[in-house]
Amino acid sequence: EAGVTQSPTHLIKTRGQQATLRCSPISGHTSVYWYQQALGLGLQFLLWYDEGEERNRGNFPPRFSGRQFPNYSSELNVNALELEDSALYLCASSLTNRQGWNGYTFGSGTRLTVV
């Protein structure tokens, strides 16, 4: 069974540009979560998508947005990049409570560097 896959592995952008990060969940998982982990810091919850809808978002500005596609894959978009957006962005997927939540499975992350 394929795990959670994220692409690209590394991404270098210039301040002010836009970044798009992608995530494919485990087959059968309908919930996708995005986390930001800046260097040396903890995991900060960003966004949660389920069944194509945004269910919850963390304390991040609106320039962080995303969507979930009918096949449950997801995209995270970061507009007007700032230097402090440089971080490891992690995607996780899970079943929902209707299916019996059994924990998260994380991908390996996308390392975003803003210069």
Place this chain on the structure above:
Amino acid sequence: DAKTTQPTSMDCAEGRAANLPCNHSTISGNEYVYWYRQIHSQGPQYIIHGLKNNETNEMASLIITEDRKSSTLILPHATLRDTAVYYCIVRTTDSWGKLQFGAGTQVVVTP
């Protein structure tokens, strides 16, 4: 979800057992204890979870006190590859949504 308290860091000698404590004094009756670990710059990895009874799998053992206010994750024979940040999280299985990660415990296994 109940809050957890873990030591900031701990060292362990290779080959010895590593005992990682976690306090969750406000845990509710239907909240499970989950453990994840994050090896440097990788995504967190599920280790084990439990409700009341002690649990064991191929990675670790989880000991939960009778009053459920604290638990201990045991890595029976620590290896250098076990060096990671370990997170203790409590939540119910029917409360779907975001998982809140605290600061965790930085475990360093030394030769």
